[in-house]
């Protein structure tokens with residue numbers, strides 16, 4: 001993994017820069033790198049430019065320098081940010097560290113798992129629109145698999161537990177209650193669940209094998225929480241409830257249908273594959289409907305990743 005020594009597949013020959021190495025992307029030193037659940041790792045990067053400006057729902061493109069395999073960076077949601085103690089007297093301390101959580105799947109995440117603390121990655125961001133959610137009494141975060149990474153900051157912010165973004169940002173309205181409905185294949189995959197609970201978020205789990213929470217999907221979980229006899233009637237949901245959702249496409253499509261059937265507003269954060277993250281390559285397009293009902297391709301990296309769920313042509 002060391003820079004400039006090139007004997008293994010994917011490592012760049014010494015002295016030959018990879019396509020993004022020469023660009024003005026920020027080096028980001030790894031200050032912590034820990035396994036937190038089955039197949040799931042938390043990465044803490046020293047990256048003040050991202051940490052001090054990212055808002056919930058934004059992401060960074062991350063790559064391992066001096067490697068051509070994988071050639072392209074991968075998008076990772078900014079999970080949380082932390083201030084260091086270096087703020088001048090009377091000023092808010094600089095947010096310097098950003099946490100990312102990733103599931104090991106393919107070439108990038110498999111290689112990333114092996115990069116030790118103290119080494120540098122390259123990261124550019126924050127990117128994308130982030131969540132822009134109206135004032136609602138009850139915010140429901142719906143996560144599938146690793147999709148929870150896009151949602152923690154939103155929940156913390158709405159409960160007044162944290163503030164994100166540049167100092168000039170108008171802080172969004174608070175919600176009286178934040179619930180997280182989180183579905184995964186089995187109990188070993190809920191990496192970061194203690195962060196949700198310690199923020200005061202009411203967490204409900206669903207697993208396909210029944211090893212934690214409700215046996216079933218996250219839509220079954222929504223049914224069990226909101227469609228029981230005596231639950232708040234749908235018309236009142238419309239004004240009081242909002243869903244923010246992130247996970248695999250079929251799960252988000254199902255949640256979008258569930259919300260639409262009950263006239264509950266819903267935003268989804270799409271996990272489209274991305275190559276550049278900055279609007280140049282069109283790798284990341286999704287079919288998004290306009291006011292007339294016809295759809296066109298929209299770039300998830302700059303016009304998303306967060307969209308009104310009713311606009312997506314799934």
Ligand SMILES: Cc1cc2nc3c(=O)[nH]c(=O)nc-3n(C[C@H](O)[C@H](O)[C@H](O)COP(=O)(O)OP(=O)(O)OC[C@H]3O[C@@H](n4cnc5c(N)ncnc54)[C@H](O)[C@@H]3O)c2cc1C
Pocket residue numbers: 059070074075076077078100101102103104105106107108109110145146149150248270271272273274305
């Ligand atoms: C805005 C945005 C934010 C994201 N945030 C995160 C994040 O915080 N943490 C995170 O782990 N991922 C996140 N992703 C997804 C991540 O960028 C991709 O999973 C990425 O492709 C992983 O790179 P890889 O080289 O390891 O896998 P690839 O080689 O790209 O993929 C290998 C195989 O695994 C499959 N695969 C990849 N990822 C997943 C997955 N999550 N679930 C199921 N199958 C998968 C692919 O379809 C492919 O078949 C995000 C994506 C977007 C667009």
Ligand code: FES
Pocket residue numbers: 273274275276277278279280281282283284285299300301302
């Ligand atoms: S990832 Fe290149 S345009 Fe979106």
